Amino acid sequence: MKKPTGSPNRSSRIRFLSLLDSLLSFEKDSAFLPPFSFGGWVFFLAGMVPALIVGWIIFPMVLYSSQPQPMNFNHALHLDPESVDGIEGDTENERCLYCHEFRDDGTFVGIPLLAKCTECHDDPEMPLGETDKEADFLNNYVAAEKEIPWLSYSRQPDCVYFSHIAHVTMGEQDCRVCHGNHAETEKIPAYRANRLTGYPINIWGKNISGYKTDTWERMKMDDCAECHTRNGQEENNECFVCHK
Ligand code: HEC
Ligand code: HEC
Ligand code: HEC
Numbered sequence: 284m285k286k287p288t289g290s291p292n293r294s295s296r297i298r299f300l301s302l303l304d305s306l307l308s309f310e311k312d313s314a315f316l317p318p319f320s321f322g323g324w325v326f327f328l329a330g331m332v333p334a335l336i337v338g339w340i341i342f343p344m345v346l347y348s349s350q351p352q353p354m355n356f357n358h359a360l361h362l363d364p365e366s367v368d369g370i371e372g373d374t375e376n377e378r379c380l381y382c383h384e385f386r387d388d389g390t391f392v393g394i395p396l397l398a399k400c401t402e403c404h405d406d407p408e409m410p411l412g413e414t415d416k417e418a419d420f421l422n423n424y425v426a427a428e429k430e431i432p433w434l435s436y437s438r439q440p441d442c443v444y445f446s447h448i449a450h451v452t453m454g455e456q457d458c459r460v461c462h463g464n465h466a467e468t469e470k471i472p473a474y475r476a477n478r479l480t481g482y483p484i485n486i487w488g489k490n491i492s493g494y495k496t497d498t499w500e501r502m503k504m505d506d507c508a509e510c511h512t513r514n515g516q517e518e519n520n521e522c523f524v525c526h527k
């Protein structure tokens with residue numbers, strides 16, 4: 284047999300070039316179409332990009348229903364001593380507890396009832412400020428003696444036991460750690476609930492990838508446990524502590 288002319292590597296170079304050729308061409312009628320060929324990338328991206336848009340943008344939009352709150356409540360105004368006087372306390376938490384009180388048995392009132400508002404807004408004929416919003420509030424609720432049907436942004440499933448006094452008083456946690464800057468807002472956000480579970484978006488977090496930058500962005504089981512571990516409270520990570 285005659286020795287092939289040219290370099291001794293020639294045949295392997297030809298094999299390499301033909302492999303390269305088959306990698307780069309996608310029109311070629313070849314059963315071997317690796318995922319990293321040029322054509323493969325086109326198809327991959329053509330599938331991947333819409334899937335990402337559907338998964339990260341459209342799905343979350345469809346998954347959550349949005350509902351307005353019955354009326355606005357301006358936390359910033361009520362906590363500003365220049366506008367509203369009488370909400371006192373040395374620490375921020377104490378000012379919050381003026382409305383978000385603990386009952387004598389230690390249970391948490393949560394969102395205050397109308398009776399708390401009428402400690403100041405006591406006469407529907409005598410507004411404290413001059414806004415239409417206050418006039419609407421006085422007519423629709425104070426004069427009508429009707430409770431405001433607030434929707435709670437943080438309500439957990441019924442199977443979860445959570446006590447505010449344990450966290451705020453014993454655990455010395457600030458409201459902000461779990462609730463963010465809600466109390467600095469002038470306008471409350473729309474209420475958004477997960478259509479599948481019925482629970483508010485604040486539990487799941489606004490970011491569907493599960494990535495969070497602030498402690499209050501999500502309040503799932505892992506988020507509760509993560510803070511317990513951070514505070515040396517691992518004993519509170521037994522199932523029966525939170526699911527009684
Ligand atoms: C004058 C009474 C009043 C005071 C004082 C007050 N709040 Fe509120 N708070 C309300 C009312 C009314 C709501 C229901 C409307 C809403 O969601 O904002 C509410 C709702 C909230 C919610 C939303 C709870 C949920 O899950 O739906 C948070 C969080 C909150 N307040 C935190 C605070 C913090 C923190 C402070 C202190 C810095 C504070 N509030 C002081 C009246 C008050
Ligand atoms: C400590 C007294 C006090 C309490 C308690 C209080 N308010 Fe007020 N509120 C005021 C005063 C004073 C103003 C007027 C401030 C201004 O316009 O400068 C006001 C204003 C308002 C306004 C008009 C705000 C705007 O943005 O135009 C609304 C609505 C209102 N309060 C609702 C409530 C509700 C609901 C509660 C109960 C959860 C409540 N207030 C509890 C003192 C109070
Ligand atoms: C350790 C985290 C944590 C801290 C600290 C905390 N909260 Fe909450 N808060 C929660 C959770 C969780 C819920 C939902 C509880 C449930 O569904 O039983 C909630 C619910 C609420 C609600 C709604 C209650 C309802 O009836 O739906 C209000 C109002 C509220 N918190 C205000 C406050 C205020 C004001 C403070 C500070 C004094 C505070 N929270 C501190 C985690 C926290």
Ligand code: HEC
Pocket residue numbers: 439443444445446449450453454455456460461502503506507508510511514516519524525
């Ligand atoms: C920001 C930190 C933090 C977060 C978030 C947190 N916890 Fe806690 N938790 C604590 C601390 C600190 C204690 C210990 C309180 C004490 O000193 O007894 C505690 C104690 C408890 C206890 C035992 C006290 C009791 O009431 O029986 C339960 C139950 C509990 N947490 C449930 C939860 C649940 C459910 C969540 C999430 C919805 C949660 N915690 C989120 C800090 C946190």
Ligand code: HEC
Pocket residue numbers: 439440442443486502503504505507508511519520521522523524525526
């Ligand atoms: C620190 C508090 C805490 C502990 C400890 C804990 N859970 Fe949870 N669990 C939660 C909270 C908050 C939720 C609701 C939010 C969520 O789905 O993550 C939940 C939800 C669940 C659910 C889903 C229920 C539903 O209706 O969606 C199951 C199942 C569950 N937990 C089982 C367990 C088991 C099993 C353990 C022990 C290994 C455990 N949990 C320990 C706080 C806790």
